Amino acid sequence: MSASFRRSAVAIGFAALLLALVPLFTGSFVLHVLTIALYYVILAASWNLLAGYTGQFSLAHHAFAAIGAYTSGLMGYHLKISPWIGIPCGVMLAGVCGLILGRLVLKMRAIYLAIATWAFAETFHIYLTADYKFTRGELGLSVKSLYGTTDPMPYYFTFLALTVLVLLGLRLLIDSPLGFFMRAIKDDELRAKSLGIDTTKVKIAVFAISSAIAGLAGGFFGHYIALLTPQMIDFSEMAKIVVMVVIGGFGTFLGPIVGAAPVQVVMTYLQSYGEWNLAVFALIVIVLMRFSMEGVASLFTPLWRRVWNWK
Amino acid sequence: MAALEAIGLRKRFGTLQAANDVTLSVEPGEIRGLIGPNGAGKTTLVNLVTGVYAPDSGEVKLAGQSITGLAMHEIARRGLVRSFQVTRLFGNQTVRENLLTAFHARRPANVDGEAAAERMIRLTTLGPLADTPAKKLSGGQRALLQMGCGFMVPGSCYVLDEPFAGINPVIKETILEMIVEVNRAQGAAFLVVSHEMAIIRQLCPQVTVMMEGKVAAQGTLDEVARLPAVVAGYLGKALE
Ligand SMILES: Nc1ncnc2c1ncn2[C@@H]1O[C@H](COP(=O)(O)OP(=O)(O)OP(=O)(O)O)[C@@H](O)[C@H]1O
Ligand SMILES: [Mg+2]
Numbered sequence: 412m413s414a415s416f417r418r419s420a421v422a423i424g425f426a427a428l429l430l431a432l433v434p435l436f437t438g439s440f441v442l443h444v445l446t447i448a449l450y451y452v453i454l455a456a457s458w459n460l461l462a463g464y465t466g467q468f469s470l471a472h473h474a475f476a477a478i479g480a481y482t483s484g485l486m487g488y489h490l491k492i493s494p495w496i497g498i499p500c501g502v503m504l505a506g507v508c509g510l511i512l513g514r515l516v517l518k519m520r521a522i523y524l525a526i527a528t529w530a531f532a533e534t535f536h537i538y539l540t541a542d543y544k545f546t547r548g549e550l551g552l553s554v555k556s557l558y559g560t561t562d563p564m565p566y567y568f569t570f571l572a573l574t575v576l577v578l579l580g581l582r583l584l585i586d587s588p589l590g591f592f593m594r595a596i597k598d599d600e601l602r603a604k605s606l607g608i609d610t611t612k613v614k615i616a617v618f619a620i621s622s623a624i625a626g627l628a629g630g631f632f633g634h635y636i637a638l639l640t641p642q643m644i645d646f647s648e649m650a651k652i653v654v655m656v657v658i659g660g661f662g663t664f665l666g667p668i669v670g671a672a673p674v675q676v677v678m679t680y681l682q683s684y685g686e687w688n689l690a691v692f693a694l695i696v697i698v699l700m701r702f703s704m705e706g707v708a709s710l711f712t713p714l715w716r717r718v719w720n721w722k
Numbered sequence: 723m724a725a726l727e728a729i730g731l732r733k734r735f736g737t738l739q740a741a742n743d744v745t746l747s748v749e750p751g752e753i754r755g756l757i758g759p760n761g762a763g764k765t766t767l768v769n770l771v772t773g774v775y776a777p778d779s780g781e782v783k784l785a786g787q788s789i790t791g792l793a794m795h796e797i798a799r800r801g802l803v804r805s806f807q808v809t810r811l812f813g814n815q816t817v818r819e820n821l822l823t824a825f826h827a828r829r830p831a832n833v834d835g836e837a838a839a840e841r842m843i844r845l846t847t848l849g850p851l852a853d854t855p856a857k858k859l860s861g862g863q864r865a866l867l868q869m870g871c872g873f874m875v876p877g878s879c880y881v882l883d884e885p886f887a888g889i890n891p892v893i894k895e896t897i898l899e900m901i902v903e904v905n906r907a908q909g910a911a912f913l914v915v916s917h918e919m920a921i922i923r924q925l926c927p928q929v930t931v932m933m934e935g936k937v938a939a940q941g942t943l944d945e946v947a948r949l950p951a952v953v954a955g956y957l958g959k960a961l962e
Contacts, residue, residue: 588826591815595823598812605772605806606827606871607798662814 479626509622
């Protein structure tokens with residue numbers, strides 16, 4: 412295990428421990444908000460792997476979460492299949508769809524890739540709405556809750572565990588040779604190739620991995636909220652993920668973690684202002700992108716260094 | 723059998739025939755110079771043999787095996803290593819990470835990457851900058867690092883596009899020593915593009931001269947430097 416992994420594991424473990432104590436002090440609404448925030452941490456972190464580390468600015472990440480959620484939801488609704496089988500199927504389908512989409516957009520430059528992935532997500536959105544006999548469309552697909560209760564507590568701990576696992580997995584991946592290749596491709600793809608890196612394979616693999624993780628988060632999310640609607644693939648969902656990562660720190664490990672939760676919490680409380688709160692965040696993103704891409708995570712860097720120098 | 727062979731390579735950009743029937747070979751263990759005026763097609767040739775462009779016609783062989791039309795990364799994995807005239811590095815990776823990326827890309831079995839990177843950091847004298855992002859390096863340091871990346875995993879043939887252009891004499895000397903050392907220790911072949919006649923004379927027993935997309939002459943530097951066509955088309959005056 413590398414030093415970087417050990418440090419991250421300690422920090423993540425410590426944060427998870429603190430979060431595990433939260434239910435002692437708060438009610439179920441706060442737990443609900445935090446559960447949703449953890450869902451977005453997973454989405455933001457996995458999208459960051461693709462966009463922030465590899466430079467593949469996909470706008471279809473929310474669609475892969477929906478693939479995970481709807482796969483398990485539909486299997487349960489039509490075939491009475493247990494979520495514990497449905498969710499893994501959703502993960503696999505999201506991964507395979509990610510692999511295919513990744514293959515299709517392989518040669519595309521940034522803006523075309525963004526448009527093509529967005530079109531993919533919109534197509535899926537329209538399908539979910541249109542084929543209402545199968546998907547229940549805007550009426551919503553009712554999904555069995557995972558633990559047969561609507562009390563957020565067990566879901567909160569489920570998402571906490573999932574988040575820890577996903578983050579540790581991502582840390583391992585980023586420190587592995589594949590992680591080096593991802594960052595190399597983002598910086599200079601021609602040079603990456605000239606060194607002997609099969610950039611095609613790397614990009615497709617990262618697309619599949621990040622999509623599968625989104626499918627995992629989506630699967631569990633569906634069995635928590637218990638009602639799936641095409642709203643899950645509304646573009647505002649994707650925009651939210653982008654906002655979270657950019658505010659937190661694009662292409663940094665800490666970024667999506669420190670960006671997702673606060674943005675989701677603030678948005679929940681600003682919900683009464685409707686779509687406007689997204690507009691405010693969009694403005695912040697534009698300013699951040701224009702002046703620095705470092706995000707909130709960079710504020711933690713000096714502290715992080717100091718903590719580990721004490722040892 | 724030649725380490726690297728280009729046979730009748732042609733490449734056209736619009737109306738410009740940048741490579742016009744280029745045939746050239748580099749023997750195992752040889753350090754061959756490639757010289758010629760600006761726009762002669764030297765970089766184009768480098769790009770053709772390393773797979774950046776597919777030739778319109780002709781063939782490229784590495785140790786006797788055809789590599790024409792192979793993907794760039796395939797060619798690199800077969801041991802043909804290149805450097806770029808305009809230095810290319812991963813700007814957001816540190817010096818050490820750049821070396822490690824180059825290592826992992828063609829990872830040899832049973833070799834410790836960290837240790838290899840450490841050795842290369844010493845060899846390139848970039849120690850104090852090991853954890854600095856490559857984009858913060860000076861031009862000479864970048865050239866040095868690019869060279870170090872190329873040497874992280876042994877190759878059978880190195881194609882270096884102007885490795886000495888625009889860098890200070892100390893770094894130039896370091897790069898020169900690295901080339902000589904790799905050539906001596908591993909018996910690797912080199913094709914070195916350069917305008918620096920003093921270095922070419924010191925490093926390359928044989929040179930190839932390119933002009934207007936064609937091979938204009940081959941031989942020792944002093945032989946080709948006497949040819950009227952080379953003097954008129956490139957050197958301007960005879961070398962002293
Ligand atoms: N991708 C390209 N598209 C169009 N023209 C090109 C391309 N690459 C090179 N050329 C042209 O081909 C000719 C040969 O260029 P090349 O870079 O191979 O020359 P060179 O011998 O390396 O010159 P220098 O000594 O200046 O590096 C030039 O006229 C150049 O403008
Ligand atoms: Mg050139």
